[in-house]
Structures are given as structure tokens and as C-alpha cells.
Amino acid sequence: MTQTETRADVVGEERRWQGHGGLLAAKTLAASGVDTMFTLSGGHLFSLYDGCVQEKIRLVDVRHEQTAVFAAEAWAKVTRRPGIAALTAGPGITNGVSAITTAHFAGAPLLVLGGRAPQARWGQGSLQELDHVPILASVTKRAETCTATGDIPSRVASGLISACTSHRGPAFLDLPLDIAFGMAETEPIRLALGELVGPEPEPADLRRIGELLARAERPLLVAGGDVYWEGAEGELQALAEAAEVPVSMNGLGRGTLPADHAAAFSRARSLATREADLVLVVGTPLDFRLAFGRFSAPVVHVMDRPERLATHVPLAASAAGDLRRALTGILEACVANGTTGRRRAWLERLRGEEAERRRGEEAQLASAATPIHPARIYGELRRRLDRNAIVIGDGGDFVSYAGKLVDTYTPGCFLDPGPYGCLGTGPGYALGAKLAHPDRQVVLLLGDGAAGFALGDLDTLARFGLAVTVIVGNNRCWGLEKHPMQQLYGYHVAAELSGRARYDLVAGALGGAGEIVEEAGALGPALDRALAYRQGPYVVNVLTDPDDQYPRSSNLA
Numbered sequence: 001m002t003q004t005e006t007r008a009d010v011v012g013e014e015r016r017w018q019g020h021g022g023l024l025a026a027k028t029l030a031a032s033g034v035d036t037m038f039t040l041s042g043g044h045l046f047s048l049y050d051g052c053v054q055e056k057i058r059l060v061d062v063r064h065e066q067t068a069v070f071a072a073e074a075w076a077k078v079t080r081r082p083g084i085a086a087l088t089a090g091p092g093i094t095n096g097v098s099a100i101t102t103a104h105f106a107g108a109p110l111l112v113l114g115g116r117a118p119q120a121r122w123g124q125g126s127l128q129e130l131d132h133v134p135i136l137a138s139v140t141k142r143a144e145t146c147t148a149t150g151d152i153p154s155r156v157a158s159g160l161i162s163a164c165t166s167h168r169g170p171a172f173l174d175l176p177l178d179i180a181f182g183m184a185e186t187e188p189i190r191l192a193l194g195e196l197v198g199p200e201p202e203p204a205d206l207r208r209i210g211e212l213l214a215r216a217e218r219p220l221l222v223a224g225g226d227v228y229w230e231g232a233e234g235e236l237q238a239l240a241e242a243a244e245v246p247v248s249m250n251g252l253g254r255g256t257l258p259a260d261h262a263a264a265f266s267r268a269r270s271l272a273t274r275e276a277d278l279v280l281v282v283g284t285p286l287d288f289r290l291a292f293g294r295f296s297a298p299v300v301h302v303m304d305r306p307e308r309l310a311t312h313v314p315l316a317a318s319a320a321g322d323l324r325r326a327l328t329g330i331l332e333a334c335v336a337n338g339t340t341g342r343r344r345a346w347l348e349r350l351r352g353e354e355a356e357r358r359r360g361e362e363a364q365l366a367s368a369a370t371p372i373h374p375a376r377i378y379g380e381l382r383r384r385l386d387r388n389a390i391v392i393g394d395g396g397d398f399v400s401y402a403g404k405l406v407d408t409y410t411p412g413c414f415l416d417p418g419p420y421g422c423l424g425t426g427p428g429y430a431l432g433a434k435l436a437h438p439d440r441q442v443v444l445l446l447g448d449g450a451a452g453f454a455l456g457d458l459d460t461l462a463r464f465g466l467a468v469t470v471i472v473g474n475n476r477c478w479g480l481e482k483h484p485m486q487q488l489y490g491y492h493v494a495a496e497l498s499g500r501a502r503y504d505l506v507a508g509a510l511g512g513a514g515e516i517v518e519e520a521g522a523l524g525p526a527l528d529r530a531l532a533y534r535q536g537p538y539v540v541n542v543l544t545d546p547d548d549q550y551p552r553s554s555n556l557a
Contacts, residue, residue, distance in 0.1 A: 021149045021180040022047030028156040030055040032191040038068040042088020044115025063456040069099030070428025082109045089115040090128025103170045104139040105420040109163040110170040119176040145174040149182035166198040166304040201321030210333020216278035224284020225252035235327035244343040254414045259407035267357035268350045286310040371545040378405040394426025395447020396480030397550040398473030424453025434466040448474040462511025462536035469530040470539045475546040483549040507539035514539030
């Protein structure tokens with residue numbers, strides 16, 4: 001199935017579907033491989049719930065609608081299958097808007113089904129009557145209202161196809177109450193979502209990029225999240241090895257080369273971008289995370305869709321289309337122009353920088369300071385993580401340390417708020433990730449500020465018996481705002497939090513467990529207890545140094 005096709009395949013062995021609208025929606029989802037839906041109970045969704053029960057789709061109910069969408073996004077991120085969320089009308093939808101927007105910026109394939117006031121009484125003031133579509137149109141690939149019960153399967157199918165077609169992202173479908181409860185008979189639909197293929201890159205574009213790469217003596221390849229979404233990690237590794245190209249990864253691109261691969265560099269990226277004579281960026285926008293593409297070297301941009309290519313900086317070359325084929329074509333052109341052995345000195349220079357910077361981290365990773373230095377948490381955590389552990393960051397400075405110090409070896413194993421920067425993602429991400437991979441370690445890293453957004457969903461993790469290790473970096477302030485404001489104005493306001501908040505006791509009250517850690521020497525044993533706990537979430541509430549500031553340079557403007 002190509003990405004331009006929107007017709008669904010008819011199920012040959014089942015001649016007709018009959019039932020209410022919720023059942024028809026659930027049948028379409030189940031026939032397309034969906035087995036889990038995240039939601040918060042609302043009357044507008046009852047027929048959909050009944051359909052899910054009949055079709056044996058697992059319903060996972062949460063304490064806030066944003067968590068339902070974040071969980072669906074995480075499910076998509078760790079499985080590369082569409083995540084499904086159902087939100088009730090009015091405030092149910094608006095509570096989920098920030099999470100839907102996060103998925104939009106992350107390019108995560110979601111289908112959000114919304115309850116809606118009855119169509120037959122529209123405009124008469126029904127409970128929670130709100131036109132959701134205009135609100136969501138700018139942050140979804142497809143947003144529409146279904147106006148006939150018999151159209152529900154085709155509309156659900158169109159939403160799934162849209163969400164899963166590059167460039168991926170969320171789709172939204174409104175189901176009015178009377179339409180969802182109405183009865184209809186329809187043709188069955190089953191989607192082969194795994195067969196969706198992006199457009200073919202232009203061969204001439206790939207040859208041009210391959211030629212530039214072959215001529216470069218000090219190239220750098222930056223791989224982003226779309227390399228992961230397109231399943232192109234094998235092609236990335238082949239290019240890195242055969243063409244001797246160093247690779248840096250950002251966002252969900254982390255792990256597309258294992259952190260210990262000879263071509264993978266994280267600490268040396270600053271040197272690499274300064275001294276490179278060609279920067280090849282694949283599958284990620286030239287946004288603030290990459291200095292908006294303002295490198296001293298020529299820049300080549302490769303994306304999954306033409307409209308995703310950068311227009312705000314000059315490009316030496318570009319290509320758009322299926323990234324697996326793009327990387328293969330670039331490698332073929334590069335090898336044809338001869339590169340073997342020319343970059344070993346460049347790779348060795350970067351390896352030396354990488355090793356030196358890692359050695360420079362050791363003192364902080366082992367710090368015995370009181371209050372606890374945030375890096376010490378990661379010094380203890382890193383040696384306890386499995387190679388395929390899923391690490392989730394939700395916060396500011398505390399999570400910035402995670403991005404720097406936690407190495408990722410398996411694709412889809414480091415989840416953070418992404419370029420939209422929305423806090424409160426963590427408990428939902430942990431929920432979706434642990435349900436998708438119950439046998440893996442799932443570790444949630446929470447800043448104490450971020451904890452306030454969704455702490456109630458520790459109850460959800462406990463109700464579903466999900467063993468998630470939660471580490472709160474508790475510096476009693478909004479560190480990402482406090483320190484810059486102090487530098488700008490000589491004072492700070494609206495940046496202090498409770499002096500000794502007991503997030504660990506909240507976990508115990510909501511069905512999990514936890515403890516507080518105030519001395520660095522107690523960190524290791526506390527993490528061992530947390531990782532061994534199997535009854536639900538275990539919160540390690542670590543009192544960190546409020547005066548510590550993560551070193552960063554601003555690329556926001």
C-alpha cells in the first residue's frame with residue numbers, strides 16, 4: 001500500500017459488519033491490529049467502550065486526559081504502531097490538546113477519537129457542546145467530524161492511514177453522541193498499516209549528496225527521530241560503517257546506532273559541528289536543537305517529505321522521501337565515488353574528544369556532595385540499567401543531565417518531551433511504555449516541577465500493577481527558570497517550590513511505594529529497592545542541590 005492510497009482493504013471472509021457506531025469503530029481498530037486504547041471515562045464514549053469490550057481491545061483508564069494521549073504517544077514511540085486515545089466531549093478534548101500538540105511536533109502516529117454533543121441537537125446547548133475540529137486542525141494531520149454511523153469504519157480507517165503515513169502525526173475524529181450510538185451495517189475494513197511506504201527520493205538528489213559526502217574529509221551525520229520512525233537504523237549503520245561517517249543522534253533518533261558503536265558520538269558533537277566540512281542532517285528539522293542549521297560547514301538536509309526540508313538556511317543539497325531508500329542511495333553514490341580509509345584520522349580525533357569528555361564527567365557522576373549533585377543520580381543509575389531499558393525524561397535541568405549522561409543502546413528507548421517541551425508527559429509515557437513492554441525496565445526521571453502536572457497518575461500505574469521506577473530530582477525550584485532570571489535581573493520570582501515535598505509519600509498513598517534520599521551514599525541501595533519493586537510505581541525522591549545549574553547555551557532565538 002502506498003502512502004497516497006486511502007482506500008482500505010475489504011475483509012474477504014466477513015461479508016458485512018452490523019452494530020452501533022462504537023462497535024463499528026472498535027471493529028475497524030481491531031481488524032487493523034489495534035489492541036489497546038487509552039482513555040478517561042466519559043458518557044459520550046460509552047458505545048465506543050462497549051465496542052472495545054466486544055472486540056477485546058484493552059481499555060486503560062487514567063486520571064487526566066493529557067495522560068491518555070501521552071500514553072498513546074509513548075505506545076506509538078516504543079512499538080512503532082499507532083497509539084489510540086479516546087477523549088470525552090468538551091473539556092475532555094481540550095484537556096488533551098497539549099498532549100496532541102506534543103505528538104504533532106514529535107511526528108508520532110496517533111488516532112484520537114473524541115466524544116461530541118449530539119448532532120441532532122447541535123446549537124441547542126447540549127452538555128459540553130463545543131466544536132473541537134477548529135481547535136485541533138492546526139496540530140493534527142486530519143481533523144473531522146463523522147456525520148453518519150455507516151461512515152465510521154471508513155473515517156476511522158482514514159484517520160489511521162493519515163496518522164501512519166509519512167510525515168507521521170496525530171489524527172482526530174469526532175463522534176457525535178447520536179452517531180456513535182446509532183446502528184448501521186457496513187463493509188468490513190482491514191488496514192495493512194505496516195505496508196505504508198513513503199515517496200521515492202529523487203535518484204539525482206541522492207547522487208548529489210553521495211558525491212558531496214564522498215568528497216568530504218570531516219563529515220558529520222546527525223540522525224533524528226524520523227530515522228527511527230521509518231525503521232532505517234540498519235541503513236544508517238550501513239552508511240556509517242561503509243563510508244566511515246561519524247554519527248550524532250538527537251530525540252528519538254537516539255539508539256538508532258548503539259551508544260557504544262564505533263561511529264556513534266554524543267559528547268564530541270560540539271567539536272564535530274565546529275570542525276566538520278559537511279553536515280548531513282537526516283530525519284530531524286533544523287530547529288533550535290541544531291542551532292537552526294547555522295553551521296560553519298555546508299549543510300545537507302534529508303527528510304521524509306519535501307515540505308519538511310529547511311527553507312530558512314542555504315542547503316548544499318537536499319532529498320526527500322523514504323529514509324531507508326534515501327540512506328541506501330546515498331551510500332551507493334558515496335561508495336561509487338570512493339571513500340574507504342580517508343576518514344580514519346577524523347574518526348580518531350572525535351573518539352579522543354569523546355573519551356576525554358567522558359573522563360571529565362566522572363567526578364560529578366561520583367560526587368559525594370550534600371545536597372546531592374544531580375549527576376550522581378545518573379552515576380548510580382547507569383550501572384543498573386539494562387541495555388534495552390526504557391528511560392523517560394520529564395523536566396528541565398534534571399532531565400538535561402539525563403540527555404547528556406544516559407547512553408541509549410536500543411532504538412525507541414529514550415523518551416523526552418521533544419521539541420514542543422511540554423511538561424507532564426512522564427507518567428503517561430511510563431504507562432504506555434510499560435504496558436507495551438512489561439518485561440523491560442522502565443525508569444521515569446521527573447523534575448519536581450514536572451511532577452506537579454500528572455502526579456495523580458501514579459494511581460493509574462498502581463491500579464494496573466506496573467512496576468515503574470520513578471526518580472524525582474527534587475531541587476525545590478524551577479531551576480530552568482530561576483537561574484537565568486537571576487542572571488538577567490539579579491533576582492527571581494515565581495520559581496520556588498515546596499522546601500521538602502514528599503513525593504515518595506504520595507506514591508505510597510496512591511498504591512505504590514517510595515522513599516526519600518538526602519545523602520549521596522544512600523542512592524545506590526534506594527535504586528536497587530526501586531528496581532526490584534514489582535507491585536507498582538516506586539518513587540525515589542532525591543533532594544538535589546538547588547544551586548546547581550545545568551550548563552547550556554541558548555539556541556531559542
